[in-house]
Amino acid sequence: MRFSGRLALCLLSASLLASTVFARADDDKKKDESKPAEKPAATEVTTQGSVDVGGQHILYNAIAGTITVGATDVQDAQLGLDGKPEPGSQLALNEPKEAKDAPPTARMSYFAYFKRDAKAEDRPVTFFYNGGPGSSTVWLHMGSLGPKHVATSGDQHLAAAPYKMVDNANSLLDVSDLVFVDMPGTGFGRLMGKDPEKAFWGVDEDANAFARFIVRFITKYSRWNSPKYIFGESYGTTRSAVLADVLENNKNIDLNGVILLSQIFNFSTDIDFPQGNPGVDLPYVLALPTYAATAWYHKKLPQQAPALEPFLKEVEDFAMGAYSHALAQGTDISAEEKQATAEKLHNYTGLPTTYILKANLRVNGGEFEKTLQDDQDLTTGRLDTRYSGPSIDPLSQFADYDPQSSAISSAYVSIFNDYVRKDLKYGEGQTYLPEALFGGAQWSFLHRGNPIALNVAVDLAEAMKTNPRLKVMVNGGYYDLATPFFAAIYEEKHLPIPQSLAKNIEYSFYESGHMVYVRDESLKQLHDRVAAFITKTQTDGK
Incomplete structure (x- = not known):
């Protein structure tokens, strides 16, 4: 994996x-x-x-x-528990000379x-x-x-x-x-x-x-x-x-x-490359609580919440409510609502408001992993965002590897x-x-x-x-x-x-x-x- x-x-x-x-x-x-x-x-x-x-x-x-x-139920039924064709079965009767030609x-x-x-x-x-x-x-x-x-x-x-x-x-x-x-x-x-x-x-x-x-x-x-x-x-x-x-x-x-x-x-709903499916914004909504948990763990929030789970409940409500509404409007969103949503996302993810605005309120997984700890030249893990590692290319848009995978x-x-x-x-x-x-x-x-x-x-x-x-x-x-x-x-x-x-x-x-x-x-x-x-x-x- x-x-x-x-x-x-x-x-x-x-x-x-x-x-x-x-x-x-x-x-x-x-x-x-x-x-x-x-x-x-x-x-x-x-x-x-x-x-x-x-x-x-x-x-x-x-x-x-x-x-x-x-490979099929019919073929499988003709195999014994030893994996060999049962004597007298069609598989046995039609067994090819070369193993590579067998079913x-x-x-x-x-x-x-x-x-x-x-x-x-x-x-x-x-x-x-x-x-x-x-x-x-x-x-x-x-x-x-x-x-x-x-x-x-x-x-x-x-x-x-x-x-x-x-x-x-x-x-x-x-x-x-x-x-x-x-x-x-x-x-x-x-x-x-x-x-x-x-x-x-x-x-x-x-x-x-x-x-x-x-x-x-x-x-x-x-x-x-x-x-x-x-x-x-x-x-x-x-x-x-x-x-x-x-x-x-x-x-x-x-x-x-x-x-x-x-x-x-x-x-x-995969957050790795949602921009490849424009108009489907659900990946961003469903990943937001994980972004928030990660920012909380690495102490990147503007105001650190005292406990994780109550904080996540607040983020989930925002994700399914105001954030979903903002994304659903597409290009019809007002400048005021876009700015307010970006500032709220900054409070929940620790990412800069200007970065969020440039991303059109839509930051994918690789971008988040690369950007969250950019001030320390660190890339955040994907499998487990508690892990961090040195960024391979500090100028890249996406994370170039997964520090957690490399770690274990x-x-x-x-x-x-x-x-x-x-x-x-x-x-x-x-x-x-x-x-x-x-x-x-x-x-x-x-x-x-x-x-x-x-x-x-x-x-x-x-x-x-x-x-x-x-x-x-x-x-x-x-x-x-x-x-x-x-x-x-x-x-x-x-x-x-x-x-x-x-x-x-x-x-x-x-x-x-x-x-x-x-x-x-x-x-x-x-x-x-x-x-x-x-x-x-x-x-x-x-």
């Missing part, structure tokens, strides 16, 4: 608004197209471990492995943690995945609610290796078994067969692959009667909306809950590669891909045949209407400019569901960024709130 630069982000957002199929730079770096020669991944390896959470000493089995899924399949890597000596029907299982699209799940695996945690407290660039990994006292293993799943083409998984990128790298294709993975996983480990949860971060929340609908309506699997972290459903990425990737081989005894002789090697391939944002900008709100709404017991938990960071928290609230409040189902949605926000778990205090809050959500919903209505 790393970022290669503001230019890539701008190109991405422009392509989304044009409804093209370009890989989202939410987690994107240009990759080398070459693929290293490797020995095949082992199907699975089991090790044992323990962790202390909330006074419990939890013994667990850790399983690292891969599961192969087909496309995806070998997906996973890391599961099962509490020992627990009955499956009494034990929830939660499936975790990151986003991108194009990211493995190394970030959630090593940062959030697994049994191990990369130490990253603070808002500064970490010192180089050796990094520190600790037992995670906030692991979710106290209430649920955990499965961290890498998307097709990342981790230890690989794409195989003919044109596999087209078969798996798209909104619908990807969600269906995850659905097939979950079906195969719960079959392999006899978890059909366990309470089930999905936990997605960033584009993973986009996947969750579609995946929930597929599981509920195509796979006959009722979920107990959908847990969303750093949500994005409607890509036309090496620690996560380095620690995981050490941990997976030493502790989980998996991956020897293999390369773990933190992100997909897109090369010349592209991600298809076409969803349900709809050529306009991606919006998956209808999918989650459909899942909630067909399963009115389905509960949703929305989590987000106040300092997240990749997926602003107020945008998540807006999206949920505008799901096409009856008002009676709105009570099935709960919200939790944290004084952290996109990866709320990098802050120790927020990680504990995340654990406590998600654990309470799972405990409540696994027995809800019974």
Whole structure:
């Protein structure tokens, strides 16, 4: 879930608004197209471990492995649990001589943690995945609610290796078994067969692959009667909306809950490049509270508010009221109202009034990140605006990189590669891909045949209407400019569901960024709130 630069982000957002199929730079770096020669991944390896959470000493089995899924339901049904064509099936009878000519399949890597000596029907299982699209799940695996945690407290660039990994006292293993799943083409998984990128790298294709993975996983480990949860971060929340609908309506699997972290459903509200879609001013409105939180954190406000959350409520009211009204007028706005709005924005963001006026009251994410701390030649973070770093080009209009991404990425990737081989005894002789090697391939944002900008709100709404017991938990960071928290609230409040189902949605926000778990205090809050959500919903209505 790393970022290669503001230019890539701008190109991405422009392509989304044009409804093209370009890989989202939410987690994107240009990759080398070459693929290293490797020995095949082992199907699975089991090790044992323990962790202390909330006074419990939890013994667990850790399983690292891969599961192969087909590109279609028909093809997938002809694959055995070993990923090979069933004897006598059409796939087996028509198996080509060359592997490259075979129907496309995806070998997906996973890391599961099962509490020992627990009955499956009494034990929830939660499936975790990151986003991108194009990211493995190394970030959630090593940062959030697994049994191990990369130490990253603070808002500064970490010192180089050796990094520190600790037992995670906030692991979710106290209430649920955990499965961290890498998307097709990342981790230890690989794409195989003919044109596999087209078969798996798209909104619908990807969600269906995850659905097939979950079906195969719960079959392999006899978890059909366990309470089930999905936990997605960033584009993973986009996947969750579609995946929930597929599981509920195509796979006959009722979920107990959908847990969303750093949500994005409607890509036309993206604050990275809203100027590419003139006339749609909602991105500026929904990002304003995050601008205000960031200015408050860095003490850039003309008058520092004593507490964050009451201040944000004031900003939200202004954003949905006077600010929306000013933007809606376009060129008809009076000079007086424009000046008054700019001065109010100055009070809430710390940006100079003259700058805001030059921006026509519309400052995008990259401009805000570059300008907020310009007097100190610092660029503000995007994933987590608490972070800052030296500006690469003091004269540039946009932020040229993300200081938060740069601050922690090496620690996560380095620690995981050490941990997976030493502790989980998996991956020897293999390369773990933190992100997909897109090369010349592209991600298809076409969803349900709809050529306009991606919006998956209808999918989650459909899942909630067909399963009115389905509960949703929305989590987000106040300092997240990749997926602003107020945008998540807006999206949920505008799901096409009856008002009676709105009570099935709960919200939790944290004084952290996109990866709320990098802050120790927020990680504990995340654990406590998600654990309470799972405990409540696994027995809800019974």
